[in-house]
Amino acid sequence: MVNKKKKPNIIKENKNLPVPASSLEKYLAEISNYKILTKEEEMKYALDYRETGNVESARKLITSNLKFVVKIAVEYQNYGLNIMDIIQEGNLGLMKAITKFDPTKRYRLISYGVWWIRAYIQNFIMKNWSLIKIGTTQAQRKLFYKIRSAKNKYDDGNLTREEYYGKLSSDLKVSIKEIREMDMRMSGKDFSLDDEVREGETQTKIEFLESGDKSQEDITISNEKSNSLKEGLEKAFAILNEREKYIVEKRLLSDDQETLENIGKKFDISRERVRQIEKGAINKIRKILISMDIKADF
Incomplete structure (x- = not known):
């Protein structure tokens, strides 16, 4: 029997990552130096981290997606909280996603990671608002x-x-x-x-x-229920195609919900067809959640 090597804590091991400073422009300039990984490169580093716990591979995955975290974080900048703090929470969500990511499912890290990034940011906002x-x-x-x-x-x-x-x-x-x-x-x-x-x-x-x-x-949703829901959503998201993932993200996950018309233009389909795809994707997600005995609250 092969003993799996315990993975190091990538949050502790990546202490030297750029930390959001007093200036958003300064931070953006710093993270702009990091290369965006190709799908093949991402697969290589993700598999390496999953199988060996290689911290350097985890670091490659983190730095490649820091700009995406900022993109999500700015959607929450109107809550009266420091944007740098929000970005930092999003980065922690990204790191958590990497520890859970299964590259053999063939979808991109950020398609999976967006759930964790938003969860960490929203939890931060909830804690800091009355x-x-x-x-x-x-x-x-x-x-x-x-x-x-x-x-x-x-x-x-x-x-x-x-x-x-x-x-x-x-x-x-x-x-x-x-x-x-x-x-x-x-x-x-x-x-x-x-x-x-x-x-x-x-x-x-x-x-x-x-x-x-x-x-x-x-x-305060219990940790057990929250973890079950996240696991269910991960499984459900994995079975969606790229168009379904995009529609679910823009229609259900984004604070600034995109219209059916705009999505239709992007994919060159009618508003009604977008509505049908959205409904179908929701049904797929709901079935997965129900099969796991998780209440589908949408």
Whole structure:
């Protein structure tokens, strides 16, 4: 029986990677020096790392995709957080993806890695925004991400508050009441969940939230459930063709959702055909998740 060599921690081993500095331009200039790997080169380094744990091969995979991480990170720059911190979290997601990546599945690393990059960035945002701002239910968390993107489209000072809410409501397909409530959450003053509920009381705000009802379970998804979902999505994504992957990414994973019309133009197909492909891809993903006894929440 062959004993597999334990892989080193690539996050610790790659301490000398470029770290997002005080200037985005400076960081971009630094990472622009790294070569983008061909599919064949990526396969070679990925197999080497998977089979031997070669840190240098992992480093090649990381540096080749740093520019892609930035591309994803800038989509989240309107959350009031430092863009360099967001990029760094995305880089950690990329490293995690490399440790899980199976090059024998024949799809590109970044097609798989985008799930981990977004997961790490979104988790970072969730940790740094008040739970009161984000909300406690899954629907509220989805609205939180969508409204941040849509606000820039309409919040130009030329609309009344109600007209502004109406535009967002129509765009995001949710009620004006939900828009109004989320806008109030997001504009409210943040506070520490370790603060006392009232001056002189010993119960903290986090304890107060936890003692209410089951809604606290919606705030922090258990690691076990989260890992199962990621595993299911990995398997599901592996069976999609390149066009399906693109549509799923642009329609379901991106904060700035691409229209059916734009995707149709890219592939020279009708809007309805794009809709059909999207529906088919979702069904494929759902079947995989259901087969793994994972609730398909879309």
